[in-house]
Every structure is written in structure tokens, then in C-alpha cells.
Amino acid sequence: MLQSKKKAQLEAGYGKPKSESFDFFRIEQFFANRPKESTDHLISEKTYQDLDFDEVFMFVDRTVSKVGQQYLYARLRTIDFLEAKNQSFERLIKSFQDDGELRQDAGIQLASLSHQNAYYIPSLFLKSHLQPPDWFWIVKVLPFISVFLLLLLPFYPPAFLWLFGILAINYTIHYWNKNNVYQYIASIPQLLRLKQVAKELRQHEALKPETDTVNQSIEILDEMGYSMSFFKLESKLQSEVGMIVEVLTELVKALFLIEPLLLFRVLHQIDAKRTQIDAVFQYVGRIDTALSIASLRKGVTHYCQPEITEKAKNLSATDLYHPLIPNPVANSITLVDKSVLLTGSNMSGKTTFIRTIGINCILAQTIHTCFAKEFRLPPMRVLSAIRIADDLLSEKSYYFEEVLTIKGMVDESQSEIQTLFLLDELFKGTNTVERIAAGKAVLTYLNKGPHLVFVSTHDIELTDYLKDTFDLYHFTEIVEEDRIAFDFKLREGNLKTRNAIRILELNAYPAEVIREANALSEKMSNAGG
Incomplete structure (x- = not known):
């Protein structure tokens, strides 16, 4: 009777996120202490934080045991190009998708490893x-x-x-x-x-x-x-x-x-x-992770199994969306031998789209699941420079922190292993002229060879310098009379509209400020023309 009740609870939770708290210090112990030498790519702490992967993990994680939870976390932080093509893992997921009795029986067994003490098992073979x-x-x-x-x-x-x-x-x-x-x-x-x-x-x-x-x-x-x-x-x-x-x-x-x-x-x-x-440990963790992914797929709007191709510098997605956004707007994109330069105002969706690309590229190669109707990509590493902050303790300025982060990307771009570089507002810690000059040079360098770059910018001038090697896309706000709206739809081409001053006006800035801003804007535009 007790077992049948437990099975009913497991089946009731199938397809739903967990409501429990997450002890990331213990969850990450298997990943943190395991050998890293034989791995194709580790998701760095910087990229992990940039893509809000704690929240992504909490959404993806439907494991029953602590062993499975630790294994899933390590899997999401580790890209193995051969494992990404391994169909045996997909067959395991499908077994759980098709067989409710198997799900329940496996869940009952795995539940015996759900005690907090199970987090300590990796210490026995890794420390x-x-x-x-x-x-x-x-x-x-x-x-x-x-x-x-x-x-x-x-x-x-x-x-x-x-x-x-x-x-x-x-x-x-x-x-x-x-x-x-x-x-x-x-x-x-x-x-x-x-x-x-x-x-x-x-x-x-x-x-x-x-x-x-x-x-x-x-x-x-x-x-x-x-x-x-x-x-x-x-x-x-x-x-x-x-x-x-x-x-x-x-x-x-x-x-x-x-x-x-x-x-x-x-x-x-x-x-x-x-x-x-x-x-x-990995045998049991892998089974629990497969069960977790089956549950994840059951509970999302739509998903797909990615196609891992051998075509370098190619990526395509149909109806791609961010898994953590309620009622997300899906977007599609196809890249052939070019990277992406995104323009648009703040809050229009640029950074969220860059994160969406990064998250799905990682999930494609780790759990064979993408939040899209179709997703195609080659094996690739993922590196980002999205969230950068001043380091006050070491007296490093924002710009210096940004310089060091981008330098790391420049160094990594010399590798022949294809890499996806994700950047948001490059060199915004310096003046306009040097920002555009340095940004153009760095983006051209990162775009060499097999690498792909997704970068957002407010500097429209960059689009003229990079239009031959970068596909241009933009997000825009819609200003109608006395309201501002965002549709979060990705559009091809360069951003044509400029609504920044109009938005100031809608937010009741003094008329004197608006007049002077409009006059100076028109003067600068004419000078630039």
C-alpha cells in the first residue's frame, strides 16, 4: 500500500518542476571534485552566471535522488562532443517517456537515495x-x-x-x-x-x-x-x-x-x-537524469531533440524560446558562415535572446533537449561576457574587468575548436569613438575561423563596419501615442527607428529638455550624414 502511494506521488509529479529548496554547495560537489582533464569543454563560472544557470538548473531538474541531481548538475556544466551524439542516452529517455510503469519502478528505487546524506557519496571516491x-x-x-x-x-x-x-x-x-x-x-x-x-x-x-x-x-x-x-x-x-x-x-x-x-x-x-x-554512481545518476529529462519534456510548451551537424559556422533555430520566461515569445534564426550583430533599445529583448541562444546550445549538447521546434548546431564551446561588474576589493574598474574578460575570449578564439562567443554591449566602459573602434577590431578577430559570435550593441555605427561578416538583426519597441510596448520579436536588418527621446517625453521629462535633446540629435545626425 505504501509503495502504491509512492508510485502515485511520483506519477503526479511527472512533468512538473520541483518545489523544494536547492543546496547548490552540495549539489555541485560531484562536478567540483571530479577530474576535468578528459573533458572537451567546461562551462566556466563566468558563463554559468551570465546565463543564470542556477535558475535554469532548478527548472530542468526533475531528478528523484541526490545522486541523480549531482550527476545532472555535472552534466550541464560539461560538454562532451562524443556524448552529445550518443543515441543510447536518448533511447534511455524514450524508455521513460513511453513506459509509465518503468518510470514508477525506477522512481521507487531512486527515492531511497533522496536523503541529504546521499550528497556525501562523491567524497568517498573523489577526495x-x-x-x-x-x-x-x-x-x-x-x-x-x-x-x-x-x-x-x-x-x-x-x-x-x-x-x-x-x-x-x-x-x-x-x-x-x-x-x-x-x-x-x-x-x-x-x-x-x-x-x-x-x-x-x-x-x-x-x-x-x-x-x-x-x-x-x-x-x-x-x-x-x-x-x-x-x-x-x-x-x-x-x-x-x-x-x-x-x-x-x-x-x-x-x-x-x-x-x-x-x-x-x-x-x-x-x-x-x-x-x-x-x-x-554515474550509472545510477545517468538513469535518474534520463528520467528527469523525460519529465522535463512532458511539462514544456514545445521542445526538440537537436541535430548535431558537422557544418562549421552554421546554426539554425525554429521557434526558439527562453525556458524561464512565462508565455515566452518564440523566435527563429538561420546562420550560414556569418555571426550576429543585434541592435535595439534596452528592455527590447536583445540580452534575453543572447542568453536564449547560449542556454539552448549548452542544453543541446548536454541533455539532448532544446526549447525550440527545431535546433541545429555543430559541436561547440560556449563562452560569454554578459554580466560584468567592478571589482572594488582589488580596485579594478568596470572597463578593466571587461578588458580582462574579452582578452580571455580573444585567447580562446585562437583554438581550432568551434566556439560560440556571447557578448552584450562591448566595451561600454569607455568613450564612444574608442568603443566602436575597439569593438569592431575585437569582433572581427573573434569571428575568424569556425567561431560564431552573438553580440548586442547600441552603436549603430558598428553595423556599417561589420555588415559583410555579421548578419544584422534587431529588436524594437513600439511607441503609440502615450504608451510604449515591446513585442520581443527578432527582426532582420538594422534598427531604423530612434525612440529614446520620445520615451523621455512619455515619461514627463521637462519640455525644455526634450526640445534641446531633439535639436542636438538632429544636428548630430546631419553632421554624421
């Missing part, structure tokens, strides 16, 4: 463990002395005094080790659960591991289960036993130094089996 001190050989000898004195006691009662002395020494070591045990009392029992969940999941034909490596890893963890079960028992004892039983239990454990001996034995085993634990 260094405690090492026994040099004098630990004494710990191995003392239990034998305890046994000898216990056996001697019926024949020689004064041996009790020796036993009491040994017990005092053992209690000192026992309680010295308590802090060591507490460091693992949360993680090791969850590792046992991880192993059990993996065993249950692989019973389903659709969820069987793709390689024998995972099966072998599960079996190896199963063999370690006996030693690790002590920590499961210890965790249970701390919460359920009475004082008398606890005292007696502690007496036995201290007399034979069970805890330090078992702890360092288990840590040695875990240390030797890091690769196997990692394989099982």
Missing part, C-alpha cells in the same frame, strides 16, 4: 581519505591482549586489573577515533544504498548497463558490503537504541577496538575501488 597514524600497529595488537586476558580471567582473577588497564587504554583510542567515524557515518551507509539501487535498476531490461564494467563494479561493491554494513548499523544505533544498550555496545566495541579497525579497513577498500564506485 582523499583519513590515513592510520604511525602508531596504529598498537591498535591491531591490543584486541588480542583483551582476548587473552578474558580467557585468563577464570583461572587467574587478578587478571581483571590488567584487563581494566587495557580497557582504559582502549577506551582512549576508541573515543579518539569517534571523530573519524563521524566523518563517514553519513556517506558509507549511502554507498551501500547506492549499490543496492544499482542492483535493482539493472533488473529492468531497458536499464541494463551498457558495459560489463558497470556490472563488475556493482559486484565488487557487493563484496565490500559486509564490512561497510557496520556503518549502517552504527548510524541506526545512534538514533534508535536506549542508554543501557548503547553503554554495553560501546564497551564491547572499545574492548576489541572494533571501530578503528573496521574504519581503516573499509577506507582502504574504498580507496582501492574508487573507479568502481564512480562507475556505479
Whole structure:
């Protein structure tokens, strides 16, 4: 009855975002501590913040277990060009989309890893463990002395005094080790659960591991289960036993130094089996992530599976939208051998569109899901310079921070690996003439080779300098009598209308200000012409 109720809850939540709080410090532990060397591209902290990926993650995440949540987070921060084309992951997602009973059965198993303590599993195979001190050989000898004195006691009662002395020494070591045990009392029992969940999941034909490596890893963890079960028992004892039983239990454990001996034995085993634990962790996390994506697809307006092409400097999207905006306006775009220069006023949609492109390019290559009706792109890295702030502590100005960020992009553009560069209002921390000159030079440089650039600007002059290598698009506001409206529709070509002064007028600026602004604007336009 309890299981049927749980299944009903899981099915009721299918297709819906979570309502729980998100502990990003713990969620990111698998990503933060795993090796990065074999990865094609890591989403940098700068790009992650620019694209508001905490919020994107909270929307995308429909995982059941903490293991799946950590795996999904790492997947969204890691672009693997081969994995982006891997159809086996898509088949796994489709299995959950088509089979409600499979979703429920897998969800029930995964739910046993939903406790906060499951966040600590990655520390077992990604972080260094405690090492026994040099004098630990004494710990191995003392239990034998305890046994000898216990056996001697019926024949020689004064041996009790020796036993009491040994017990005092053992209690000192026992309680010295308590802090060591507490460091693992949360993680090791969850590792046992991880192993059990993996065993249950692989019973389903659709969820069987793709390689024998995972099966072998599960079996190896199963063999370690006996030693690790002590920590499961210890965790249970701390919460359920009475004082008398606890005292007696502690007496036995201290007399034979069970805890330090078992702890360092288990840590040695875990240390030797890091690769196997990692394989099982990723197996379970991958299944939960696939289930999460199936749920995500169920709950959105429309989505598509991206087409990963081999055509460099090509990108197309049909009815593309931002997943976090209620009732979003969808836009379409096709690029062939050119980048994009966006113009338009503030609040018209330029920056949101740039973020929409970046988010979907990342999701296309990580979870095979785009918020569009069609999306086509080549394998590419994603780098951004959208949200830049002064660094007051190191006395760096806005402009200097911007210079350093753009310099990083310039350096990365020398790579042959295709990169999507996302920029908002380039060099707005300096004067107009130098901003346009430096912006044109930098954008031309970034646009070389296979790279794509999406950049927004208020500097209309840039469009004349870049029109041969950049496709021009714009967003515009609609001014009608006494109101301003935005339709957030992407339009081809350069922005023709100029409504900034009219907007000042609609917001009740003094007539004198409006007259002078209009006169100066007309004079400057004539001079420029």
C-alpha cells in the first residue's frame, strides 16, 4: 500500500518542476571534485552566471535522488562532443517517456537515495581519505591482549586489573577515533544504498548497463558490503537504541577496538575501488537524469531533440524560446558562415535572446533537449561576457574587468575548436569613438575561423563596419501615442527607428529638455550624414 502511494506521488509529479529548496554547495560537489582533464569543454563560472544557470538548473531538474541531481548538475556544466551524439542516452529517455510503469519502478528505487546524506557519496571516491597514524600497529595488537586476558580471567582473577588497564587504554583510542567515524557515518551507509539501487535498476531490461564494467563494479561493491554494513548499523544505533544498550555496545566495541579497525579497513577498500564506485554512481545518476529529462519534456510548451551537424559556422533555430520566461515569445534564426550583430533599445529583448541562444546550445549538447521546434548546431564551446561588474576589493574598474574578460575570449578564439562567443554591449566602459573602434577590431578577430559570435550593441555605427561578416538583426519597441510596448520579436536588418527621446517625453521629462535633446540629435545626425 505504501509503495502504491509512492508510485502515485511520483506519477503526479511527472512533468512538473520541483518545489523544494536547492543546496547548490552540495549539489555541485560531484562536478567540483571530479577530474576535468578528459573533458572537451567546461562551462566556466563566468558563463554559468551570465546565463543564470542556477535558475535554469532548478527548472530542468526533475531528478528523484541526490545522486541523480549531482550527476545532472555535472552534466550541464560539461560538454562532451562524443556524448552529445550518443543515441543510447536518448533511447534511455524514450524508455521513460513511453513506459509509465518503468518510470514508477525506477522512481521507487531512486527515492531511497533522496536523503541529504546521499550528497556525501562523491567524497568517498573523489577526495582523499583519513590515513592510520604511525602508531596504529598498537591498535591491531591490543584486541588480542583483551582476548587473552578474558580467557585468563577464570583461572587467574587478578587478571581483571590488567584487563581494566587495557580497557582504559582502549577506551582512549576508541573515543579518539569517534571523530573519524563521524566523518563517514553519513556517506558509507549511502554507498551501500547506492549499490543496492544499482542492483535493482539493472533488473529492468531497458536499464541494463551498457558495459560489463558497470556490472563488475556493482559486484565488487557487493563484496565490500559486509564490512561497510557496520556503518549502517552504527548510524541506526545512534538514533534508535536506549542508554543501557548503547553503554554495553560501546564497551564491547572499545574492548576489541572494533571501530578503528573496521574504519581503516573499509577506507582502504574504498580507496582501492574508487573507479568502481564512480562507475556505479554515474550509472545510477545517468538513469535518474534520463528520467528527469523525460519529465522535463512532458511539462514544456514545445521542445526538440537537436541535430548535431558537422557544418562549421552554421546554426539554425525554429521557434526558439527562453525556458524561464512565462508565455515566452518564440523566435527563429538561420546562420550560414556569418555571426550576429543585434541592435535595439534596452528592455527590447536583445540580452534575453543572447542568453536564449547560449542556454539552448549548452542544453543541446548536454541533455539532448532544446526549447525550440527545431535546433541545429555543430559541436561547440560556449563562452560569454554578459554580466560584468567592478571589482572594488582589488580596485579594478568596470572597463578593466571587461578588458580582462574579452582578452580571455580573444585567447580562446585562437583554438581550432568551434566556439560560440556571447557578448552584450562591448566595451561600454569607455568613450564612444574608442568603443566602436575597439569593438569592431575585437569582433572581427573573434569571428575568424569556425567561431560564431552573438553580440548586442547600441552603436549603430558598428553595423556599417561589420555588415559583410555579421548578419544584422534587431529588436524594437513600439511607441503609440502615450504608451510604449515591446513585442520581443527578432527582426532582420538594422534598427531604423530612434525612440529614446520620445520615451523621455512619455515619461514627463521637462519640455525644455526634450526640445534641446531633439535639436542636438538632429544636428548630430546631419553632421554624421
